[in-house]
Amino acid sequence: MRQRLREAPSHWLEILGATVFWCLLWGGRFSPSDVLGGLLVAAVVVILFPLPRLSVELTLRPWSFLTFVARFLADMFVSSLQVSWYALRPSGTPGNSVIAVQLRSRSDLFLTATGMLCTLVPGSVVVEAQRSTGTLFLHVIGAYDTATVEAARQRVLRQEERVLRALARRDVLEGAHLP
Structure with missing residues (x-):
């Protein structure tokens, strides 16, 4: 669990995306309370339910x-x-x-x-x-x-x-x- 907490900042893009999704689910309002609530929920989800690591098969040409x-x-x-x-x-x-x-x-x-x-x-x-x-x-x-x-x-x-x-x-x- 401690390792997951240490890794949470490296998942900022996931947390940001989940926060935007959270705000959109709550009527598209981006009030401070909605954003903070979304950040909190997103961080908890990322820490408790981490996504599996993807193999890096991509390169952009x-x-x-x-x-x-x-x-x-x-x-x-x-x-x-x-x-x-x-x-x-x-x-x-x-x-x-x-x-x-x-x-x-x-x-x-x-x-x-x-x-x-x-x-x-x-x-x-x-x-x-x-x-x-x-x-x-x-x-x-x-x-x-x-x-x-x-x-x-x-x-x-x-x-x-x-x-x-x-x-x-x-x-x-x-x-x-x-x-």
Whole structure:
């Protein structure tokens, strides 16, 4: 317990974030009593229920990150137009499939990030993620034959590659066989 008390100041960002969240929960007021109460509750939570240490798998590559963000926004825009077209077109419902995509990285962090990003792009949603095999199962609108299923699978793999190139350490990239 004493060690946790000594470590509390090093968790100032967690305490600050929890304090802001506390104030927002109490109606968005940032009165002195709300802030002090939030600081107290946050400090107690951080001391009694510490988060596990994360492995440091991240490194920021600014140019790759900007490329990743720009491409992600473009994918969202194009997919929004496609889903809108599927909703408004006079013909029947589009074909869809549940596809399995074996990711190259074995990192839980990048498996989760890739899954979240794929779900944020309209027209696809992760229905299952198998941590042990690094496989994402996605429901994809517009994937109805071998060619469109393979195209959807390649989009997911390119998304993972952009995430890895933007944020992964060199050893994670090498483990995913990306130079």
